[in-house]
Amino acid sequence: MPAPLHSDPIPFITLPNWVKAATVCGFNIEPIFARLGIQTDLLHLEDATISAPVLGQVMEACVAASRTQHFPFVLGETFAFDYLPDIGTFLATAPTLRDATRVFEWVRELINPMIDIRIEESGDRAALTLAGQGTVTGQDRYFVESLFAAVVKFGRMLASEVEAEARLQFRYAPPPYAAAYEAYFRIPVRFGEPRNALEIPRARLDAPLEGGFAKLHAQARVRVEQRLAEMPRRTGLIALLESRFEDRPRLLGESLKTVAAHLCLHPRTLQRRLRDEGETYAGVVDRVRYRLALRALQQADIDLETLSEQIGFSDRRSFTRAFKRWAGVSPSSFRQRREL
Template identity: 65%
Template sequence: MPPMHEQPLPFITLPNWVKAASLCGFNIQPVFDELGIETDLIHLEHATISRPLLEQVMIQCVARARSQHFPFVLGETFAFDYLPDIGVFLATSPTLRDATRVFEWVRTLINPMIDVRLEEQDVVARLVLQQVDGGSSGMAAVYFIESIFAAVVKFARMLHDDIEHQSLLQFRYPQPPHVAAYAEFFRAPVVFLRPRNAVELPRALLDRPLGGGFPALHGQAEARVEQRLAQMPRRTGLVAAVESAFEHEPRLLGQGIERLAERLGLHPRTLQRRLRDEGEAFGELLDRIRYRLALRDLDDPRLDLEAISERLGFSDRRSFTRAFSRWAGVTPSGYRKGRD
């Protein structure tokens, strides 16, 4: 497995880069052409880009932007075009705490480097951007952090119209040359050379009811996102190796972590530790892969439920039905009827 800094990143945000460049007064196509980046919107869900190449794109875009600071515009124009149900989930969230579930999906779907975790201490809550080994460095790192925080603030404003006056933005890096743009864009206090990159806000805000709360639509959007994400393989890190092993040898699904570790040439404890480092637990990962493979197999009318149960490593059809109902909120038979 290549080191993390050599692993490709999903690039389904390509349309957002194009839009941000246009808003900043330049055409991004020459940048892509110069760097040899293929642009295929038809197969966007499979698009990837290397981290060094993405850094070059960012640096060139910052240099070409005429009227605005490109990372802020990129973050502000970010939208869940590929999974609009995430947008519905956010807009109908009953509380900010509930809305933070989106960061888990972003980490899985958009970019494993966008790893934002909620931390709580006394009367303070923080959305902390975790440090990931093998990330960008220098000004490229600053630009990516700026774009991530611009997106976080954008969606926070959408949910709570007074969020800036109750927030504090903290950054690890020194004050950049373009610091004046921070006050204009974030409209909130900003401090530098802090231990972590974080948005700090009163803890009480997390559970204050939001005006757009719509429980029925919120639950439906969550179910649709989970189902869609379950069908998408992870493409980076150890998780990708685990998913590949299960997909090529489905019999491993019912043989436990010891057999999987042997297949990957790792000690079981090493496998568990490395999965934790990627923010995964073996049981949750196993469920997600089984769910995705179940959705795929249920779309094949040639496979009956007994065969699918066996392929996925369940002891019997009843165990499979219970698990699938927990994942999808409907039985395997009900799912098939809904697809007809």
């Protein structure tokens, strides 16, 4: 799932998806990557990043190279969570569409904080809405097209009947190829609307899905969150805050005001800037504590009392409660499983 453009470097963990989409569209993407100086290292894909301008150039080059299909549609249609299959399992086993939308939180963390899809509900309608996107350029439009191609794809996978009552809305004017939208999406499409959104009946959000499988769904969530906890952010204020916590773990037990002072920020400024990046202060604290606990529990010589204190908990009992919430098991049980 590609990303609307913004100023920070963007994780390029979706590189294989671009290669696959280019193949479907009948061209080789390797010369484009080579011309733009893009490193293609699948062995360290989780560390790959790309600048927003270069990603835009890749998109434009792919659109120009594709002679049979509209590349952004194909990029969204062929998207899969190849790099983290547990997300695919989480989606496939979701009990409701509302529950499945948890994936958008992970997409913000893994791919781009600007992919901010939120549920808006009014009357008998609900909309999966892309936040922001005031003035949409041609490049941005391609990324919006790809994003909603992926959203519609997964929506059909989870609840095929919902498309009969769905419609798409886009903020921008109809592009020259507007007729291709309804031919591709097979649902009503409107341009010049107040938002970029997929609108569905509100009741569909909480209707049971046939693929619901509670046990596997819960297990997949734990595995995804564990993987995310192990992946520190690389850009923005979140990365700076995580780095400061890792350098000084005891700050995790301090107040937001104290931590903001360490960053030379007003507490409200810290909260606002984190919110702008799609995160909360408590969420960052939780994730770093979880990451440090996972690392420490692989060391046989650290006791839980010491670990609790090191990552800012008042006592072992508080740490154990938090770890059970994160991992679904106690720290002791987690360590025993790792040792097997």
